[in-house]
Amino acid sequence: MSLHIYNTLSRALEPFSPLEPGHVRMYVCGMTIYDLCHIGHARMMMAFDVAQRWLKSSDYRVTYVRNITDIDDKIIKRALERGITIRALTDEMIVAMHGDIARLGIEPPSIEPRATEYVPKMLSLISQLEAKGLAYKAESGDVNFSVRKFPGYGRLSGKSLDELRAGERVAVQDGKEDPLDFVLWKAAKPSEPDDAKWDSQAAGFDYGIGRPGWHIECSAMSCETLGETFDIHGGGADLQFPHHENEIAQSEGANGKTMARFWMHNGFVRVDNEKMSKSLGNFFTIREVLNKFDAETVRFFLVRTHYRTALNYSDVHLDDARSSLKRMYTALQLVSAAPVDAVDWADPFAKRFKAAMDNDFGTPEAVAVLFDLASEVNRSKSASLAGLLKALGACLGLLQGDPNAFLTAGVGVDEALIVSMIADRAQAKAAKDFAEADRIRQHLLSNGVVLKDSPTGTTWEVA
Template sequence: MRLYNTLHRKKEEFTPQHDNLVNMYVCGITAYDLCHIGHARSSVVFDVLFRYLKHKGYEVNFIRNFTDIDDKIIKRAAEVGKEASAIAEQFIGEFYVDMDRLAIQRPSVEPKCTAHIPEMLKLTQELIDKGYAYPTPSGDVYFKVRAFEGYGKLSGRNIDELESGARIEPGEEKQDPLDFALWKGAKPGEPFWESPWGKGRPGWHLECSAMSEKYAALPLDIHGGGQDLSFPHHENEIAQSEAATGKPFANFWVHNGFVQINSEKMSKSLGNFFTIRDILDKFLPETLRYFLLTMHYRSPLDFSFDALEEAEKGVRRIYAALAQVDAELAKTAWKKSPFPEEIDAELATLATSFAEAMEDDLNTAGALGHVFSAVRLAGRVCEDKNLRKSEGGREFFLRLKAAFKEWGAILGIFEHEPAAFLVELRNNRAARAGIDPARVQELLDARQAARKDKDFARSDAIRDELLAMRVEVNDTPQGATWDVA
């Protein structure tokens, strides 16, 4: 497959170095608060990459860390009067709740920063020994950025440009404003670990370098994360790891684009901030996941509840088609009438196109276009009396279901039982619209009675009443169903 490599700013053919094994490291969360929709995007993107690589037959060693000690965690802990470790544990738990709802598969390894202090001390010592780092009197250890040739190669910056923006904060003992902390001496009251340089804790960038090296043979095949992490975090990881090992750190750098609100970056200060729970209070996880996949992973994605509602309609249409296919397959008698080869051929073409889209830098938006073509194809067969009753039609339906099963496993959607999912989706929409399903059923029963008596005036009056509640009635041979208009 082809993947966009931030390091070279172009798409490149992806091949792992060790035969069939893919080593993939993705920066995980800092556990100090609930996850927001940006975390959802990043998680979904790399989950799809993980699923797709496995689908292609690779053995994927997927490492995703937890930053469980950090300034923000300490600050939060102080605010609520808890231990930093308790805060981290709490929000790691909340993280899993959100990830599970979004059908994010668990990575192969999920190392925590605090469980790898010895590895980080060792790496820091190595960097000091090789002249890439220095301790300060107050117990900090800094990485000497100018000692590392190639600093800036990922983010496309040169060191002198960076110099102009950097400054030394009061109290810091850096030799150069560009230098960054590998180890931070503990301030009074802060959690700490013993080190050769005194009590302290690791700097944020260090953990990813130390844990990558521990859980994978460097260089990594893929290193991923949000676009904002490319500088300085990923740049610093490269500096640390390459300075220490003398080997390239990662062959492919993959960065997902940002979630924006009204074309602006989401941030707490702007007040345009949504947690995953804010969304899932109103919409099904499937809807959010589908929405996130309708745009290419590198593009900025504008989030709004209106856009989510539009995505929801797409999800509904796909499941409606799958439910109809299931209904057809539930029949027992099949005719020997001929089934056009073109339809089977078209399905095969769509499967190829889907694969091509995924091969081309994980183009899920393009792939979903082909999914809809399959939906229309299914509709065409379901619509045709002869086709849907034929032996060939039955085989077509089975092949279509198999295709959806495969696509669903890659994208992490379409995996629910269609009829049950449609009811769940409708109830979700009804709850949002403030509709009482029991009241709807009452009116539906009354309407059914009127229809039985051919009292269409009364039947239509009831339907108007329902419509006023935003309930849309759909008469089928099996009785009336409803949805939110």
């Protein structure tokens, strides 16, 4: 089967082929950077990291754009609280984000646009929308999008205007003609700092001093970096409405062209059956998690669940993820992997792996293939199969580390002492002092070290 992707827009699994043969253009809504990223943010970035890795493994050239929102109400509030400029805050948070996600093996996107660099393009889109009667200036100075004038609003989220109207909880305010309308350009307020304001006249537009609304940012950045129509648009499930719905309305309202052919949305990370979020206060930053668990274990925890499925976070699940990874690394420790220049996709294991990934990036089934392959490596002691295990793991960003380093990481006993005790045990066995040999094994086990004997010698790992 060729690659099929679940398209949120059609609510169906569809065969995928890019507009430009051999070249995939993908835009993913990135971070609003006012604080450290939490594990829910990591889940989103991991989902699309795996997607772009598989697209590349499938011989596509990928232009992957993941934006940064560096102007926003929360950013302004945090900068004022800390008494620093918006740029100082966002630069600091970008460095922190890059460091945290690099530890998880999340590859950088091809292009990482910052919203503040695209304000002229945003103003141009707003002008196009106004010229077509889809945007209007309010008495407040804001410029709003007129939702009811855009045919098909609600296609992505499956929400009709009548349903949205029935669910309204706010009255018309700030000069909006309809509660459903949303802001494209926010007029500056006297209380806001100067670095949160842009003079639209400097870019040739007559919208006064203000700043862009959140939704228009992604419409501008995606259009400038990938064109008016591109292949894949992604983000978290919470962005499906209203953010992505509004992006479609803005982009397609301005140019009359399909914005994105495929829409992908990853599921939430949950804690105690509630969505992990900063607003609920139930979040764990990436740094906090990495202080307790190694990076590859966290990556495996995120990867082994299908990207569209909600993921439950707990230390128990991460402990299980590490135990599962140890099974595969144990196979690679016992059998040296032969180099693989290119995966032979006709191999039965590789064929199953490919079928899983081609089915909407089916990582749970792909991981099951890795476990089966690890078991076969243990049985056959085949260096070529060990090489295939590493090569397929690389498609998910896994199993590229040194097996001994992974299996012995985190031990509270001195490594040199462990090696010395293994040598003492070998001497005891040679002298047929099996009681002493068992005593050494039990002593190490009580300190979290498991010994594994094989024809080639004794290795150890963390219990």
